[in-house]
Amino acid sequence: MVQGPALRRPLTLWRRLDTASRWAFPGFMLVLGLVVIGMPFDLPNQAALRPVYAMACVYFWSLYRPASLPTPLVALCGVLLDLLGLSPLGLWAVILLLLQLATIAARRRLAPSRFIVTWGAFTGFAIIAAGLAWAAQSLLELRLLPAAPVLWEGLFAAGLYPLLARLLIRAHRTAAAVELA
Amino acid sequence: MVSLYLRGPNLSGFGDALPVIRLSVPFRQALSRLSFPLMLAASLGTVLIGRADPNVSDRVRAGIDDLLAPLYHAVSGPIQAAEHGTGAIGHLFALSQENAQLREQNAELLQWQEVAMALQAQNNALKASLNYVPSPTPQFSTGEVAADLGGVYARSVLVLVPPANGDTQSLVGAVAMDGRGVAGRVVEAGERSARVLLITDINSRIPVALGASGAPALMAGNNGPDPSLLYWAPGQPPAEGAMVLTSAQGGAFPPGLPVGVVHYDAQNNPVVLPLASLDALRLLRLFSYPDNLPELTPIPHTKPASKPEPKPAAKAHSRKR
Numbered sequence: 086m087v088q089g090p091a092l093r094r095p096l097t098l099w100r101r102l103d104t105a106s107r108w109a110f111p112g113f114m115l116v117l118g119l120v121v122i123g124m125p126f127d128l129p130n131q132a133a134l135r136p137v138y139a140m141a142c143v144y145f146w147s148l149y150r151p152a153s154l155p156t157p158l159v160a161l162c163g164v165l166l167d168l169l170g171l172s173p174l175g176l177w178a179v180i181l182l183l184l185q186l187a188t189i190a191a192r193r194r195l196a197p198s199r200f201i202v203t204w205g206a207f208t209g210f211a212i213i214a215a216g217l218a219w220a221a222q223s224l225l226e227l228r229l230l231p232a233a234p235v236l237w238e239g240l241f242a243a244g245l246y247p248l249l250a251r252l253l254i255r256a257h258r259t260a261a262a263v264e265l266a
Numbered sequence: 267m268v269s270l271y272l273r274g275p276n277l278s279g280f281g282d283a284l285p286v287i288r289l290s291v292p293f294r295q296a297l298s299r300l301s302f303p304l305m306l307a308a309s310l311g312t313v314l315i316g317r318a319d320p321n322v323s324d325r326v327r328a329g330i331d332d333l334l335a336p337l338y339h340a341v342s343g344p345i346q347a348a349e350h351g352t353g354a355i356g357h358l359f360a361l362s363q364e365n366a367q368l369r370e371q372n373a374e375l376l377q378w379q380e381v382a383m384a385l386q387a388q389n390n391a392l393k394a395s396l397n398y399v400p401s402p403t404p405q406f407s408t409g410e411v412a413a414d415l416g417g418v419y420a421r422s423v424l425v426l427v428p429p430a431n432g433d434t435q436s437l438v439g440a441v442a443m444d445g446r447g448v449a450g451r452v453v454e455a456g457e458r459s460a461r462v463l464l465i466t467d468i469n470s471r472i473p474v475a476l477g478a479s480g481a482p483a484l485m486a487g488n489n490g491p492d493p494s495l496l497y498w499a500p501g502q503p504p505a506e507g508a509m510v511l512t513s514a515q516g517g518a519f520p521p522g523l524p525v526g527v528v529h530y531d532a533q534n535n536p537v538v539l540p541l542a543s544l545d546a547l548r549l550l551r552l553f554s555y556p557d558n559l560p561e562l563t564p565i566p567h568t569k570p571a572s573k574p575e576p577k578p579a580a581k582a583h584s585r586k587r
Contacts, residue, residue, distance in 0.1 A: 174316030
């Protein structure tokens with residue numbers, strides 16, 4: 086897997102480019118996914134999918150490759166999510182950062198544990214974050230918003246994470262693996 | 267290498283992953299410790315800025331919409347064509363059936379046309395004898411709906427509009443109608459795209475007139491498919507099946523545009539069944555009405571501090587004619 090001599094190879098331009106592209110892969114896929122989910126596929130509750138996708142990416146990469154998704158990038162993605170998803174500006178930036186903090190804090194326990202544990206933990210985190218978003222937006226708009234989307238986001242989180250994790254684990258071993266550059 | 271990756275959180279993004287940037291070890295550690303609180307503070311600051319000046323987020327959002335609208339439009343074309351029943355491919359399977367249906371409808375409509383022409387002549391004669399002053403004709407532009415995703419707690423669609431040539435704000439406040447009724451109102455406009463807040467959005471409040479008597483009420487969106495009716499006159503509950511038209515109260519809408527039909531839901535609350543097919547919008551006409559309507563409801567971009575929430579009961583006395 087990891088070739089020892091690779092570390093001592095000279096830093097050519099191509100190798101630097103390779104490293105940079107691997108390093109940028111998670112962030113790029115996160116932003117691209119946010120845009121792609123916005124396309125009109127006429128799925129029911131499609132709008133609830135976008136925050137779930139962002140949360141899944143932030144959770145996964147914070148768990149297994151934190152250096153690839155630095156905090157400034159998470160904050161920017163949160164702002165992009167707010168702009169695309171019509172929520173108050175900065176709301177999801179705060180929530181995604183808190184999710185990242187929680188994931189990093191639980192990392193030593195979660196990273197070596199079995200998949201079902203990380204899946205359950207993500208579902209829990211996602212429901213808490215969606216509830217937080219609902220409460221914060223209700224507070225900012227001074228009205229009680231319908232709570233059904235929180236349920237949808239929880240369902241999407243539980244249903245989508247195994248699929249998404251399968252893709253992301255692949256990426257983690259290949260396209261995003263900085264140590265293989 | 268594995269030990270390096272397990273070494274603990276490196277949140278700064280300036281760590282070992284990017285060999286291009288070389289920083290001293292203590293500086294790097296300080297950066298990685300500081301970056302989270304700094305970013306959290308910046309995000310909370312963004313929330314405050316967004317609260318203090320909604321124009322900032324509106325403008326950035328309009329810019330992003332302008333970038334994405336052509337992309338969304340390019341994607342939505344093939345998807346709509348492939349849709350069962352409404353799309354081009356769905357139509358192929360029911361051509362002869364549809365043809366017969368259309369023939370029948372055409373014959374029926376021709377009868378209605380004669381009725382309409384007779385009524386028009388009668389109407390003209392009545393208007394002439396009353397010295398009726400016609401209401402000003404609005405300018406309109408037609409736009410294709412590029413995306414109808416909205417947000418988790420918002421119902422809106424993105425419409426592709428002809429280039430604004432710098433005057434992007436002229437469309438803000440325009441009334442959006444599909445073939446049958448009012449669909450919403452433009453809340454943001456960019457160079458190529460406009461965002462229409464649908465009448466079902468939880469922030470939508472539209473003064474309406476009910477039935478032939480034109481009894482005032484307020485139609486309030488609730489993020490569900492059918493907006494609810496509020497503040498109707500006591501003792502005069504809205505009648506099932508009564509026509510709901512826009513009312514000029516508050517000055518946001520011109521009077522008499524068709525909105526929907528009154529219906530009582532399972533909880534016996536009056537709701538409005540919208541005439542516009544809000545979940546399958548394809549084309550929208552955006553009517554910019556002239557500004558000679560009474561300016562009681564501020565358009566968001568001119569007066570950001572106050573919200574357009576007209577209450578007919580409170581505003582009735584200050585109505586200008």
